[in-house]
Amino acid sequence: MLDLGIQKGSKDKSDEYNTKFLNQLDPGEEITGEIYIGEMKKRLIKKTEVDEFYVIITDHKNKQKWICGFITSYYPKSGNIYGEKGGRVYSLIDSLNHALNNVSMNVQESYSVNFDTFRKNINENVGNVKIKAVQSWNPNAKACNLEVVDAKSGSPVEKNGTTDLEQLAQNDPAIKIAQDGLLSKDKEITKKNLAFELKTMLDSEDINKTEFKKALQKIDKL
Known part of the structure; x- marks a missing residue:
């Protein structure tokens, strides 16, 4: 057996969520949950490089992630x-604009949107949304378009705790494990609960004292 230097492992508790994908949605089906806009990424499709971002809808109550x-x-x-009328990007932006700003739908022929501003403001100011799958205008499309039928904005919205705590979890492995632990127990992600979960992890030797102290310092600065 090859020694990899592993002292103690920790299971990824986020796997407890039932994950589904866009092509599993049927027209007319509705999903509800916390919205998150992912980063812009490049990927290859049939040797052609394309730009793509992901929208993740997480229903914490029912342990469902789309x-x-x-x-x-x-x-x-x-x-x-850029989103052209009838397209999936257009449908998302147009319906979000309607739900959040009460702007009439399907008026614009296209949208040109600054992605960083769009992503930042949605992630920081919009919590739960209700989304309906609608038939694509493209007869060859393999998946539905998404139409936001309900969304509320704030400044900023606390998503299962706070936006700042979510961002911390993305950059600190110990805080990420603690956050996943709280989600698996249906507990709210707050500074107090994260600190308690980190202490539990320290006691069970899932993290060491240095990792524990650094994580607490980051949380205390919020």
Whole structure:
């Protein structure tokens, strides 16, 4: 057996969520949960490089997570994405604009949107949304379009705790494990609960004292 230097392992408790994808949604089906817009990424489709971002809808109550990919035209110099009427990106932006800003739908022929601003403001200010799967205008589409039928904005919204705590978890492995532990127990993600979970992890030797202290210091600074 090869020694990899592993002193103690920790299971990824986020796997307890039932994960589904956009192509599993049927027209008319509705999903509800916390919305998160992922980063813009490049990937290859049949040897062609495309720009894509993901919208993740997480229903913490029912342990359900929907991962929805959006291929789009992305212009790095301006940081803008483009959505044409009838397309999946257009449907998402148009319906969000309607739900959040009470702007009439299907009026614009297209949208040019700064992706970083769009992503930041949705992630920081929008909590739970209700989304309906609608038939794509493209008869060859393999998945539905998504239409936001209900969304509320704040400044900022606390998503299962706070946005800042969510961001910390993305950058600190110990805090991420603690956050997943709380989610698996249906507990709210707060500074107090995270600190308690980190102490439990320290006592069970899932993390060491240095990791524990650094994580607490980061949480205390919020």
